[in-house]
Amino acid sequence: MDEHDLEVVDAELVDDNLPAIRERTPLVPGSANDPDAWLPPEAQEDVKAGIADATRTAYEGHFQAFAKWCATEGRRPLPAAGDSVAAYISHLTRTxxxxxxxxxxxxxxxxxxxxxxxxxxxxKEPVPETKGARQVVAGYRKRLSEAKDPAARPNRATPAKRDVLRQAVRTLDRTTLVGKRDAALLLLGHACATRGGELVMCDIESVTPDPEGRGIYVRVYRKKIKQWQDVDVFYDEDLELCAVRATSDLIDALADEGHTTGPLFLRMDRWGYLAPPMRRAGKPIGDPTGRMTLEAASEIVQRAMARAGQPGRWRSHSLRRGFVNSARAAGADIVDIGRHGGWADGSKALLGYIEEADAFSSRNPLAQINEAERKQRGNS
Structure with missing residues (x-):
């Protein structure tokens, strides 16, 4: 039958056997009285998989602290009132x-x-209004700024630029397995501009050689944009800072230990043994594959910088920030930097790093004014 032969009838289908419809509380989508507001177990796991473990753990910890405060104040933590959230945040600014x-x-x-x-x-609880809480934070930030308190400024990791990175890798004994691991972590993290969590999730299988012998491709999952990226890493003319050679040395050393698949960066004990079992209160803890944690990666950066006598706040994120500084100093375009490091187009975080890298450089507007005036004086 052709669709144009169908007759459209504006009517209601009524079943005389249906019970009378009773008035009930208006349906609020996503709330407790919404019959569709539930997930099967497998969907719940899929939702959890979309949230970083560290983020989920931090959020749960923050909420438990809020619930404990509510208990002492005689307030309801769930569903919380907006005033309760504002009062709690105000309490934290003074505690x-x-x-x-x-x-x-x-x-x-x-x-x-x-x-x-x-x-x-x-x-599935009503989300509290948090305008008051955000205003408390805004006022707190203003007070700290007026008092010139360092807490008013973001506590950022110090960028590990190439010259600093060179000093750090020189402190490593790169003839040992631990030294090879730490060198590869420092240099590959910088070359790929990875976040610490992205770096430690790399596997041996994530690294493949370029068919034309120019370097390696590193498969990295960019957490913020939720995309996989094949980062091309060239051989570096500076042998000390060559991430390709350092990574290849580590993979070869791991193969000698019988580790040819799985995590690229493994935890090791003081004697250099791979993936030693860890226990707390008699129970196994840590990744059973021996994969290094984000915190352990930051500790490696901290130790190397401390041995090199470099002051600063050194974290695994220092490698990502250092890449931006190094690339910008070499004249790289912001678009190319962003795409190599997996930033979203127009990323505010990247723009902040670029502004930092451009400080006291030829790109600084004041420097450009001075240069223009020098040229003008030379022509006059």
Whole structure:
């Protein structure tokens, strides 16, 4: 039958056997009274897989601390009132932490607000209004800034530029397995501009040689943009800083130990044994494959920089920031830098790194004004 032969009838289908419809609470999509607001177990696991383990753990920790505070104040943590969130954030701005003796910084407080909102969404509870809490953070940030408190500024990792990186790798004994691992971690993290979590997730299979012998391709999962990327890494003319050679040396050394598949960066004990078992309270902990953690990667960067006598806040993220600084100093275009490092187009984070790299460079507008005036004086 042709679709034009169909007759459209504006009517209702009524079944006389159906019970009378009773008035009920208006349906709020996604709330507890929504019959479709549920997920089967496999879908719940799929949702969890889309959130980084470290983020999920941090959010749960922040919410548990909020719930504990609510219990002492006689407030309801779930679903929380917006005023409760604002009062809690205000409390945190005035409460020194045991570990540091100082309150949380504004950036962490923003994360705590996000954690409370996320846990509410995950548990299908009404998300509290957090405008008041955000205003508390804004006022706190203003007070810190006016007091010239360093806490008002983001606590960023120090960029590991090439000259600093060279000093760090020179402290390593690259004849040992540990030294080969640490050199590859420092140099490959810089060359691929990886976040620490992206770097430690690399496997031996993630590294493939370029068929034309120009270097290697490294398969990296860019967490923020949720995409895989094949990062091309060239042989470096500076042998000390060549990520291709350092990575190949590590893979060959791991093969000699019988490790030919799986994690590229493995935890090792003080004697250089691979993937030693770890226990806490008699129970196994850590990745059973021996894969290094993000924290362990940061410790490697910290130790190497400390041995090199380099002051700063050194983390695994220092390698990513250092790549931007090094590439920009070499004249690389911001678009090329962003695509190599897996930044989204127009990334504000990348623009911040670029501004940092351009400080006191020929790209600084004041430097360009001075250069133009020098040329003008020369022509007059």
């Amino acid at each position: 020194p932490r045991e570990r540091t003796g100082r309150p949380y910084g504004p950036g962490t407080l923003d994360g705590i607000i996000a954690a409370i909102r996320t846990v509410h969404r995950d548990r």
